[in-house]
Amino acid sequence: MDYKNMFVEDLYDLLKSKIDKSMIRKMIEKPKYEEMGDLAFPCFELAKIYRDSPLNIAADLANKINTSNLYEKIEPVNGYVNVFLNKKEVSSGVVYEVISKKEDYGNLNIGKDGVVTIDFSSPNIAKPFSMGHLRSTVIGNALALIYEKCGFKPIRINHLGDWGTQFGKLIVSYRMWGDEQKVKKNPIKELLNLYIHFHEEAEQNESLNEEARQWFKNLENGNKEALELWKWFRDESVKEFSKIYELIGVQFDSSQGEAFYNDKMEKVVHLLEKKDLLQESEGAKVVQINNELPPCLIKKNDGTTLYATRDLAAAIYRQDTYQFVKSLYVVGNEQTLHFKQLFEVLEKMGYEWHEGLTHVPFGMILKDGKKMSTRKGKVVLLEQVLNEAIELATKNVMEKNPSLESKENVARQVGVGAVIFHDLKNYRLNDIEFSLEDMLRFEGETGPYVQYTHARASSILSKGNYQENNENINITDKEAWTIITSLMVFPDVIKRAFHGNDPSQVAKYLLELSKAFNKFYGSVRILDDYEKKQERLSLVHSVQIVLKEGLRLLGIEAPYKM
Numbered sequence: 001m002d003y004k005n006m007f008v009e010d011l012y013d014l015l016k017s018k019i020d021k022s023m024i025r026k027m028i029e030k031p032k033y034e035e036m037g038d039l040a041f042p043c044f045e046l047a048k049i050y051r052d053s054p055l056n057i058a059a060d061l062a063n064k065i066n067t068s069n070l071y072e073k074i075e076p077v078n079g080y081v082n083v084f085l086n087k088k089e090v091s092s093g094v095v096y097e098v099i100s101k102k103e104d105y106g107n108l109n110i111g112k113d114g115v116v117t118i119d120f121s122s123p124n125i126a127k128p129f130s131m132g133h134l135r136s137t138v139i140g141n142a143l144a145l146i147y148e149k150c151g152f153k154p155i156r157i158n159h160l161g162d163w164g165t166q167f168g169k170l171i172v173s174y175r176m177w178g179d180e181q182k183v184k185k186n187p188i189k190e191l192l193n194l195y196i197h198f199h200e201e202a203e204q205n206e207s208l209n210e211e212a213r214q215w216f217k218n219l220e221n222g223n224k225e226a227l228e229l230w231k232w233f234r235d236e237s238v239k240e241f242s243k244i245y246e247l248i249g250v251q252f253d254s255s256q257g258e259a260f261y262n263d264k265m266e267k268v269v270h271l272l273e274k275k276d277l278l279q280e281s282e283g284a285k286v287v288q289i290n291n292e293l294p295p296c297l298i299k300k301n302d303g304t305t306l307y308a309t310r311d312l313a314a315a316i317y318r319q320d321t322y323q324f325v326k327s328l329y330v331v332g333n334e335q336t337l338h339f340k341q342l343f344e345v346l347e348k349m350g351y352e353w354h355e356g357l358t359h360v361p362f363g364m365i366l367k368d369g370k371k372m373s374t375r376k377g378k379v380v381l382l383e384q385v386l387n388e389a390i391e392l393a394t395k396n397v398m399e400k401n402p403s404l405e406s407k408e409n410v411a412r413q414v415g416v417g418a419v420i421f422h423d424l425k426n427y428r429l430n431d432i433e434f435s436l437e438d439m440l441r442f443e444g445e446t447g448p449y450v451q452y453t454h455a456r457a458s459s460i461l462s463k464g465n466y467q468e469n470n471e472n473i474n475i476t477d478k479e480a481w482t483i484i485t486s487l488m489v490f491p492d493v494i495k496r497a498f499h500g501n502d503p504s505q506v507a508k509y510l511l512e513l514s515k516a517f518n519k520f521y522g523s524v525r526i527l528d529d530y531e532k533k534q535e536r537l538s539l540v541h542s543v544q545i546v547l548k549e550g551l552r553l554l555g556i557e558a559p560y561k562m
């Protein structure tokens with residue numbers, strides 16, 4: 001039952017369709033203080049339409065809305081219509097709904113089974129998996145889950161950076177200074193060394209760059225030696241990346257990276273030519289966009305292709321293959337220009353589906369206020385970071401609950417959950433400061449705090465021998481009301497997360513619900529009163545369900561014990 005919607009309907013009837021329903025819904029707020037009611041409708045905008053004061057309008061509306069058994073009281077306050085819901089009715093209704101729907105509570109049908117392709121993670125092979133790629137991975141994964149909850153079919157695509165001039169450099173470097181055994185033993189580190197070494201040497205010896213260009217050209221032309229080396233570098237890198245994906249529980253539907261489009265680019269270039277969009281510029285081929293954006297480079301003067309060319313081919317391929325209605329690119333904000341150009345070119349090519357394309361940018365991860373760099377010696381190996389998080393989580397879990405079974409698994413869930421939550425609780429465009437200690441605290445705004453609250457709820461249920469029964473739910477505890485209003489808005493939160501491509505909505509919500517629950521837990525002796533036990537446990541069960549589902553939407557597991 002959507003109580004907010006009932007209020008929307010009532011207002012809509014009274015306003016004689018002067019504002020549409022979705023607008024009314026958007027305007028409804030939660031009053032600042034609980035004493036002021038549960039929903040508030042501001043009348044300031046209406047003042048212009050009705051040429052009357054907000055105070056009068058609010059008074060008039062409040063007067064005309066019929067109090068039903070769901071509204072306890074309706075009150076005009078300072079230009080707002082404040083509604084007090086009937087606590088008992090609504091509490092029981094909300095808990096009933098959560099328990100009967102379980103993890104489907106909050107499911108929306110916005111997507112109508114339409115496909116959304118989500119391009120995320122997309123690290124560059126032969127390089128360490130960076131913090132930026134971690135952000136892309138956790139944000140993209142959460143968005144896939146949130147879109148799925150909204151009725152879309154997500155296709156998760158790992159657009160590996162496995163093509164481009166850097167592979168020419170790597171091949172040259174390996175042929176000159178490489179050692180097979182070393183690469184096999186520690187592929188990413190060794191390939192990075194070779195890459196760095198190439199740049200050092202090329203500073204002395206300019207001809208190396210020419211040679212690298214030649215080798216990339218060989219690669220694009222299918223030269224056997226080049227392809228073999230490339231394939232080997234790629235396989236080794238992918239193996240390393242898989243360890244990380246496995247650790248954090250992320251899977252893809254496709255890992256077709258840039259190389260996959262090698263034989264699909266010529267067609268794109270032809271298309272551009274046919275549509276008269278391609279122009280010569282200093283020997284290179286470009287598409288002029290408009291006055292605000294620089295031209296999009298399609299082919300270099302040596303005939304090799306570029307990142308943008310491959311993205312053009314990829315977008316077209318994805319539309320042909322999946323017929324997406326939406327297509328997201330979860331990539332750092334330093335690539336904003338690239339995506340603007342890409343989308344403009346596709347529009348110029350006349351593809352109507354260009355409207356479904358969205359760049360979902362994000363900020364950086366900082367350490368002591370500086371960008372965490374993967375260059376030179378300062379490599380922060382992600383696997384190492386995750387393992388450290390798990391280690392610290394093990395310590396924390398042991399302190400809290402030394403007799404816990406399957407400690408190892410719980411520690412992994414908590415350590416990884418902490419890293420993911422720390423990222424997702426921040427609005428994605430903000431830069432975030434990296435601190436393992438902060439992430440792993442059991443108190444405060446952390447993943448472990450939410451997980452711990454979930455475990456606490458689960459353990460009360462088992463201690464109280466809870467038997468599910470949603471026949472006679474009847475919640476009367478005053479302290480439960482904050483929890484109820486929080487449970488009630490979960491579907492709205494999901495909708496907002498979807499509209500803003502913003503998982504932080506869900507993360508912040510989980511913190512709020514956890515706080516409300518812990519307050520309840522601190523002030524109500526849940527199991528002591530035999531008569532009230534069942535209704536209280538039903539409430540606890542609803543919290544447990546929503547916390548678990550919320551965490552799942554962020555890609556975080558929820559242990560039952562910790």
Ligand code: ARG
Nearest residue numbers: 119122123124159161311331
């Ligand atoms: N590999 C790229 C990088 O690390 C990100 C690729 C993003 N996806 C895309 N379709 N361009 O910068």
